[in-house]
Amino acid sequence: MSDIATDVITVRAVAVPASVDAPDARLFVEMVRIANAVCLHDAGHDYLHEEPEEMLGMWQDQTDWTQLAFAALRGDDVLGVVKMLISNQPDVSAIEFDLMVDPPRRGQGVEKSLLAEVEREARDRGISTIQTWTLHRPDAVGDRLESPTGWGSIPADTEALLQLAHGFTLEQVERNSVFDLTGDFSMVERMLHDAEAAAGDDYRPVVWTSPTPPEYVDGFAYALSRMSTDTPQGGLVVDEQHWDAARVKRRDARLQAQGLTVSVAAVLHVPTGRVVAYNELAIADDPAGATQQFGTLVVKEHRGHRLGTIVKCANLLRWRTIAPQSPRVSTFNAEENRHMLDINEAIGFVPASYAGAWKKVLD
Numbered sequence: 001m002s003d004i005a006t007d008v009i010t011v012r013a014v015a016v017p018a019s020v021d022a023p024d025a026r027l028f029v030e031m032v033r034i035a036n037a038v039c040l041h042d043a044g045h046d047y048l049h050e051e052p053e054e055m056l057g058m059w060q061d062q063t064d065w066t067q068l069a070f071a072a073l074r075g076d077d078v079l080g081v082v083k084m085l086i087s088n089q090p091d092v093s094a095i096e097f098d099l100m101v102d103p104p105r106r107g108q109g110v111e112k113s114l115l116a117e118v119e120r121e122a123r124d125r126g127i128s129t130i131q132t133w134t135l136h137r138p139d140a141v142g143d144r145l146e147s148p149t150g151w152g153s154i155p156a157d158t159e160a161l162l163q164l165a166h167g168f169t170l171e172q173v174e175r176n177s178v179f180d181l182t183g184d185f186s187m188v189e190r191m192l193h194d195a196e197a198a199a200g201d202d203y204r205p206v207v208w209t210s211p212t213p214p215e216y217v218d219g220f221a222y223a224l225s226r227m228s229t230d231t232p233q234g235g236l237v238v239d240e241q242h243w244d245a246a247r248v249k250r251r252d253a254r255l256q257a258q259g260l261t262v263s264v265a266a267v268l269h270v271p272t273g274r275v276v277a278y279n280e281l282a283i284a285d286d287p288a289g290a291t292q293q294f295g296t297l298v299v300k301e302h303r304g305h306r307l308g309t310i311v312k313c314a315n316l317l318r319w320r321t322i323a324p325q326s327p328r329v330s331t332f333n334a335e336e337n338r339h340m341l342d343i344n345e346a347i348g349f350v351p352a353s354y355a356g357a358w359k360k361v362l363d
Contacts, residue, residue, distance in 0.1 A: 096132070128361055176353040211255075280295050
């Protein structure tokens with residue numbers, strides 16, 4: 001796409017470079033820098049920090065998702081970026097995006113220029129819904145916006161008011177919780193023991209480090225497919241995702257390309273052999289960095305057997321031997337997902353920040 005001049009701001013497509021040192025990597029590396037600056041500024045912590053190599057490993061395989069980005073510049077100065085994620089499945093109905101303006105550059109018209117790119121891309125693709133998230137500190141004061149789900153709220157701060165001014169509606173609030181990996185694990189051990197006793201012989205815990213062992217690939221594909229249908233979505237538009245063994249293997253390859261170590265704790269339903277619950281913990285190359293919890297899911301038909309407790313606690317205990325220097329685990333849950341939040345709180349997770357989920361339906 002050619003550059004689009006908007007006053008003194010130029011919007012330019014971000015190339016996906018071969019490496020972070022490639023001649024065309026500057027805008028990509030700047031995108032990562034600005035993403036980290038926004039998370040630090042808005043959430044008030046660096047638990048979501050990401051290195052350029054980590055993000056690039058995700059972007060270089062676009063078999064399942066199209067990822068594209070645009071940067072707003074004034075001269076050579078990168079003011080902000082917007083990155084988009086679009087499912088490659090047929091009949092996709094929504095674009096997810098992150099609009100990130102370097103905090104010192106906010107309020108200079110950058111937001112409007114980048115949002116125009118999202119809306120243009122959606123219309124060009126015949127997609128009517130665009131969705132995004134804002135981060136918020138847990139100690140913010142002042143007026144608040146209540147989630148329409150009836151669970152949670154976010155401050156009516158500059159970023160939230162910006163969404164409202166551009167025609168977005170708040171659809172859901174998520175809680176970002178953290179667990180201290182340097183503390184006492186006696187509660188985790190006790191909860192795991194009690195949950196395994198309650199689950200009974202029909203459920204068998206298993207663990208592995210990515211890539212997924214061949215004997216679990218098909219079962220894990222089934223569990224991953226249920227993430228798009230079995231978790232609380234509020235008023236967001238979420239397309240059902242289709243998974244098979246080949247897609248699991250592509251995902252494993254992307255995780256490896258990102259330099260991530262990923263531990264999976266899962267529960268097999270013995271009568272069917274299916275994976276019916278799982279939890280993932282991941283860390284990048286920095287052994288002293290924050291651990292990210294990726295997916296945690298218990299398939300709807302198998303809830304009520306304390307499987308969520310099993311996978312969370314089993315993985316935390318295993319994680320101490322995999323990443324002993326990591327100080328904490330960071331995770332997100334919808335505020336209305338009280339079952340998972342109850343487990344988190346009992347284990348010892350505490351709130352670190354909040355996220356607002358926003359939706360706009362284009363004319």
